[in-house]
Every structure is written in C-alpha cells, then in structure tokens.
Amino acid sequence: MAHVITRPCCNDGSCVEVCPVNCIHPTPDEDDFLTAEMLYIDPATCIDCGACIDECPVSAIYPDDQLDACDEPFLQINADYYRDHDVDGGLAHPARTPRLPEDRALSVAVIGAGPAAFYAAGELTKRPQISVDMYDRLPTPYGLVRAGVAPDHAKTKGVEGTFAAAERRANFTYHLNVDVGTHITHDELAARYGAILYAVGAPHDRHLDIPGEELPGSFPATEFVAWYNGHPAYADRVFALTGDRAVVVGNGNVALDVARILVEDEAILATTDIADHALAALRDSSIREVVVLGRRGIEHAAFTNSEFLSLGDLDGVDIVIEPEELALSEAARAALDDGSLDSTIATKIRLAREFSTRPRHDENKRIIFRFLTAPLEIMGDGEVTSLRCLRNAYTASGAAAPTSETFDIDTSVVVRSVGYRGRPIPGIPFDPERNVVPSKDSRVTDGPGGPVVPGLYVAGWIRRGPTGGIGRNRMCGEQAAAAIIADFADDVLPVPELDAGDVADLVASRGAQRVDLAGWRRIDAAERAAGRAQGRRRAKFVSVEALLAASAESGAAG
The missing domain is CATH 3.40.50.720 (NAD(P)-binding Rossmann-like Domain)
Structure with missing residues (x-):
C-alpha cells in the first residue's frame, strides 16, 4: 500500500522531514520545490509507515485504500510526477545553527x-x-x-x-x-x-488597463475574496451579482476560487466559515454561468492541477471546455507526443481534455474555460453589460500573439484576477x-x-x-x-x-x-462557539467593533 497526497497540500514540507525513505518530492533542496504545485509521494518507494500522515498540518495525506472517490485521481497525479522525476534528490538537511551568545538577548x-x-x-x-x-x-x-x-x-x-x-x-x-x-x-x-x-x-490588485475597468460590476478578485472571507475592511462592500453570467479574467487558483464560490451550492457554503453577508448575497445571486479567461493556452494555465481537478466534484455544476480551446504550441504538442513534456503540464492537459468530453446538463450551472483569449474593453453605459475580447494564437516561437478575431461576451459582472502587488x-x-x-x-x-x-x-x-x-x-x-x-x-x-x-502604552x-494573545483566544473561542451552534467551522465576526467586543474580558460578541 502507498500513501497519496491530495488537494489540500500546502507544500510546507513537514512531511518531507519525517519520511524515512525519501519518497516525498520535491524536497526543499530541489530546484522545483519553489514552483511545485504540490508535493508528491512515489508509490514505488513508499513503505506505508504513516509518519507523513501524522505530520501533515492540513490532513492532505491518505493511504491509497482509504481515498474518497473524489480523491482517487490523485493516485495518478502522484504517480505521474515520477514519470520525469526521481527520488535521488535527497532530503533537505537543515544548516547548522550558529552558536548564539548566552550573555545577550x-x-x-x-x-x-x-x-x-x-x-x-x-x-x-x-x-x-x-x-x-x-x-x-x-x-x-x-x-x-x-x-x-x-x-x-x-x-x-x-x-x-x-x-x-x-x-x-x-x-x-x-x-x-x-x-x-x-x-x-x-x-x-x-x-x-x-x-x-x-x-x-x-x-493590492493589479489592473487590466483596459477601457471600462472602473464601471460598476467590474471589480478585483482581491476585494471579492476579502469580502466573502469576512475581512473587516471589505465587509460593507456590496457586489451586485445580477444577470446570469460572470466573467473572471485570469486563470490562477484565485480565479478558480472565485468561479467556484459564484456557482457552488449554497447549502455547502453554509457549512463553511464564509461571511454571513456573503452567504446571503450568494443565495440571492442569479449567476448561473462563469466564464474563466486565460490569455495563453492550457499549457500555460496558472491554476494548479489539484484545484482544477476539484472543480469536477461540484454538484450541479458542469465544467465546460470546448476541444478547440485546447490548442497547444508546436513545442508542447511535440513534447506531449514523444513523452518529454513536463509531467505537471501533461497532467493539466490530460485533465482539460477529460473535462472537454464530459456530458453536460441543461439544468446545471456552468464554469466555462476560454483559453488564448485577452480582454480588450469592458462595455456598458453606467454598468457592465459585456466584455469585448481578442483571440490569441500560438506563433512558431511558442508566444501567444493577437489575431484579428474579436468577440463579445454578454455579462453583468467582470472580476479581474490577474495578480497582487x-x-x-x-x-x-x-x-x-x-x-x-x-x-x-x-x-x-x-x-x-x-x-x-x-x-x-x-x-x-x-x-x-x-x-x-x-x-x-x-x-x-x-x-x-x-x-x-x-x-x-x-x-x-x-x-x-x-x-x-x-509599546502597549505607546500605541494605546x-x-x-x-x-493580545488572550484577546485573540477569546475571539477564536467565540467564533468557534458561534460556528458550532450553526454546524459550521466558525462564524466570523466581520467588523472591528465586534472583534474587539469578543476580545474583551467581559465583552459580548455580536
């Protein structure tokens, strides 16, 4: 039996440090650790000792015979990594800590x-x-x-x-x-x-620098994410989730989070620590379709395979990718054909092709992926009504270059998810x-x-x-x-x-x-208690006033 790392993997490497047979990679001393989507267990080397399970801070590791059905694809994802990687990199050994002076603090x-x-x-x-x-x-x-x-x-x-x-x-x-x-x-x-x-x-969010970006209905993912997570600075924001379609510009993990939250079953969200104001707004939302745009092709998509795969587990949501959206550069196509393409990219392409063949259901909500598509202008008179887009294509050099083809997507919501600064x-x-x-x-x-x-x-x-x-x-x-x-x-x-x-007197x-720590513990306890009463992990207080009330010795949280 082998162990398998699944979607929650946080890449913090705790599991690497306790593995006695060096079967978890990449390790912190390997070059691709800094860019790895997740860590992977080599099924041929794993001895089923369980040390990694106990050490994992996010409960992402399971024996292969205890995987839920939705996690079974991670068997293949873990194994795929070792098609073009091996276990000879060695564990990361911490550098010797310098001797600290005993007479100074x-x-x-x-x-x-x-x-x-x-x-x-x-x-x-x-x-x-x-x-x-x-x-x-x-x-x-x-x-x-x-x-x-x-x-x-x-x-x-x-x-x-x-x-x-x-x-x-x-x-x-x-x-x-x-x-x-x-x-x-x-x-x-x-x-x-x-x-x-x-x-x-x-x-801070990055801008698209296109006309119409400041129209009502256009907003950054940074603010939307902070809003639904209960950040006090954004709790009073109002996002008009009207119309039946939203467009998310960008295709990193944050973009996938936004797309998923917009169409996820409200009953599922109600069991999480999502902010109450966001849950109410999402219940009232009329959005049934989210289009996710990427300027380049699937081979350059910024989302991780684990996040991409998890979209397929959303009840009542179809993941829609038309086969023509999966165009590859000449170099990627040749490398995929001869088996030399990086395994993480090859897996991303494989998953996208599998999504493209899935059946679709008229009654379901949808997340639609459009690749090789760049936004040109957000259209509307006083509010967003559509997004004008430009079609890109791969050149012989492998660059994504603009074509002369443009098209409009009718939408009332445009979320830019093109990075932080x-x-x-x-x-x-x-x-x-x-x-x-x-x-x-x-x-x-x-x-x-x-x-x-x-x-x-x-x-x-x-x-x-x-x-x-x-x-x-x-x-x-x-x-x-x-x-x-x-x-x-x-x-x-x-x-x-x-x-x-x-310092305490100075800032006061x-x-x-x-x-202080005692105040944070009171906030934490109060949120968890409120969450338990609702069958949730925690129910967040979303104003500074409520948080400070909860932190006070005799304060009443509300």
Missing part, C-alpha cells in the same frame, strides 16, 4: 501575521535568547490563511495549528489591531528592537519596478543592489512578489529567521536605545485598542 519585531511571518517567528522563538513581538493592523492573525484561503477549503486552513504552536511560546507577544505607521512608526520600532522583519504581503512601506526602501522591498538573502538593501540596512529584514510576497503559496512562504520565512539568527550570532545587529516594554496613547 534579542528582541525582534515581526510586522505581519501571515504564513511567512509565522514560519519566521516559529524558528526564532525556538531560541530562548530571542523574543518576538508580532504586529498586525487587524485584530486577528493568520493573514491570507484567514482572509484569502477559500472558505470551502477548510483543510488548508488547518495550517493555523502550526501557527498556534508558535503563538503559545512564552517569548512570543501579539500586538494585534496595531497599525505600524499610524500607532507606531518604523523609527520607533527601530529604537526598541534589534531586528525588524516585514512580512506584510502584497495586498506590493505597496511602499513608510520609512523602508522600495523597488517600484518590481513592487517589492529590495533585499539580499532576506536582508533589506538600500535600493536594488544597494548596501544592506543593518537589522532590517523582509519575507513573503513583499520580498519576492506575489508568487507561491504556504510552502514557498514557509521557506521564505525560515530563510529570514536564519538571516536574523546569523546576524545576531555575528554581533552585527544594532543595539536598541529603548526597551519594547512600553495613539488610539490603538491592542489585542
């Missing part, structure tokens, strides 16, 4: 409370000489795990258990509901901490070309290629751009922690002038109603 400020921030904090707080104060402008931690992961992906949210292990350590402190830049400045942090790590993500942080160097904080080996530099700024670090999307998920952010966070530890051991960090013990004097 280090206080670190971590700005942000998402995955990269937590993986860094987890490594730092393993050292008793190092204390971590974590800041976030929201009253709740966990970043995009709470506010970005789709509500119907509860297993992926299970990685919160790993983060909770770090927050329970005695040398960890929360400063939630504290906005760095408003309640405390970067210079004030630098006066109190020997090291500052920014892991603030890339919160970082924004400048006051007092911190910023690279406006890449929309990231410039850095070298996690150390912030004074401009791209400039000298290192002592004591200043960066991790996550704000360091490298909005690429990669939880697994990539784990590596990024741990790299930042390693840089901080090495600089502490080498005694090259600045010595703070002040003690960080006055500027209007911050700070939430």
